[in-house]
Amino acid sequence: MNPSFALQTILILIIISAAIAYIGNFVGRYFGKRRLSLFGLRPRYTALIFTLISGILITLITFIIIISLSADARTAVFGLEALRAKIRSAQRELLETRRELIFRAAELKQVQEKFKKEIAGLTGVKEKLKQEIEIMGSKRVLFMAGEDIYILKLQGGRGAQVAEGDLKKILDKLDKDLKKYKIEEVQVDRSDFESTLSYVANYNDELLVRLVSLRNITVAGVAQVKFEVQPNKLIFNKGEEIAKTQISSKLSQGEIENKLKELLTQAHFVARSRGVIPDVSGSLGAIPYTEIYDTAKRIKGAAALVEVKVAAVTDIKSIGPLMIKFEVQR
DSSP, X not given: XXXXXXXXXXXXXXXXXXXXXXXXXXXXXXXXXXXXXXXXXXXXXHHHHHHHHHHHHHHHHHHHHHHHHOHHHHHHHHSHHHHHHHHHHHHHHHHHHHHHHHHHHHHHHHHHHHHHHHHHHHHHHHHHHHHHHHHHHHTOEEEOTTOEEEEEEEEOOSOHHHHHHHHHHHHHXXXXXXXXXXXXXXXXXXXXHHHHHHHHHHOOSEEEEEEEESSOEETTSOEEEEEEEEEOOEEXXXXXXXXXXXXXXXXXXXXXXXXXXXXXXXXXXHHHHHTOOOOTTSOOOOOOHHHHHHHHHHHHTSOSEEEEEEEESSOEETTOOOOEEEEEEO
């Protein structure tokens, strides 16, 4: 409420109250001096009635002025119960809201705990998958069972001590090569090693030694191997024909080159069937493309039909390589 408005209201009430009191006192004295009677009462009681009426009027007029001038006063007098009802309703709503908040907070806590458990579970699954991936990676196959790991030549007939040293060097090299794959041990059967040692020590010629995997060799696994030994036999003498064909010079340069490549494939097939062993990569050897190109040009400038053969450049033994050349006969 505005302070100036309140002061004005108080002044008005004081003035009105004083005026009513003065009038009531004047009327009471007037009736008392003339000893007038109201409703047949004695003058003294009549004056008392006027005094009481003036007091009542002061209170009533004061009440009317206050409720006329102040909305707060009207609310306090006539709307107090409604205001209390609203307060009680608001308190109930506040209590319900608090209960709802407590309930929602409990639900949120349960959801958070659930999420924590799910996250923990997913973390466990992630770690498990990671371990499985590492295990799968560790099971990567380096060599299949029966696959050649090394193919090399050894000179036999130099005694057991030299032969043992040669075989151990092969195993040491394999052990060193496999360390990078976390393979800690290379295993070879003792009887296999001793029989190979005896063969190498007593065979008085060049030998072909193959180191073969007994089982699949995987990363971080164990390498179980065996030796296979055979004489490094002479397969083709120097200059010996391995394969041949006839090629027309009327073909295009590209067609002649393709015919030469087919002849090389035939020569490789013959060499394998005769006992020439490819290296661990599966290769027997190859002729450079420049030689194929030059041979095709020679055929192109020759007679209508040319005989071409593949011949050994040097003596070729079991271990190879297949050193060959083209020979064109016009």
